[in-house]
Amino acid sequence: MDCIFCKIIKGEIPSKKVLENEKFLAFYDINPIAPVHVLIIPKEHFEKFDSTPSVLLAEMAEFIKEVAKELDINDYRLITNNGANAGQEVFHLHIHMVANPNGKLSWPKLA
Numbered sequence: 001m002d003c004i005f006c007k008i009i010k011g012e013i014p015s016k017k018v019l020e021n022e023k024f025l026a027f028y029d030i031n032p033i034a035p036v037h038v039l040i041i042p043k044e045h046f047e048k049f050d051s052t053p054s055v056l057l058a059e060m061a062e063f064i065k066e067v068a069k070e071l072d073i074n075d076y077r078l079i080t081n082n083g084a085n086a087g088q089e090v091f092h093l094h095i096h097m098v099a100n101p102n103g104k105l106s107w108p109k110l111a
């Protein structure tokens with residue numbers, strides 16, 4: 001069965017898209033933790049950062065830069081939760097892009 005992000009890619013679950021190409025999709029997080037909170041995912045299903053081929057991650061880095069341009073933001077933070085104990089809830093690789101265009105993002109103490 002498809003995971004929730006595979007369903008978003010197929011259009012079976014709606015999303016607010018930011019940018020898309022043949023390999024990647026960027027869309028707004030449904031539960032934002034910052035004024036800008038976008039998720040960037042590969043269209044091919046990989047469980048997490050660790051199990052994603054590095055060549056694809058390199059291509060994803062280029063796409064992420066395009067997303068920042070599309071959003072017209074220069075300062076942003078990238079996060080990926082790699083595994084359940086790191087906070088991963090959706091097991092389809094995603095990079096969180098968070099930003100505050102009007103100020104500074106806080107740096108929370110996590111443990």
Ligand code: AMP
Pocket residue numbers: 004013015028029030031032039080081087088089090091
């Ligand atoms: P993580 O905890 O790193 O696995 O992050 C999963 C993220 O996916 C969370 O920030 C959720 O708010 C987000 N999310 C879950 N379902 C959806 C959805 N249907 N559309 C957009 N974002 C979602």
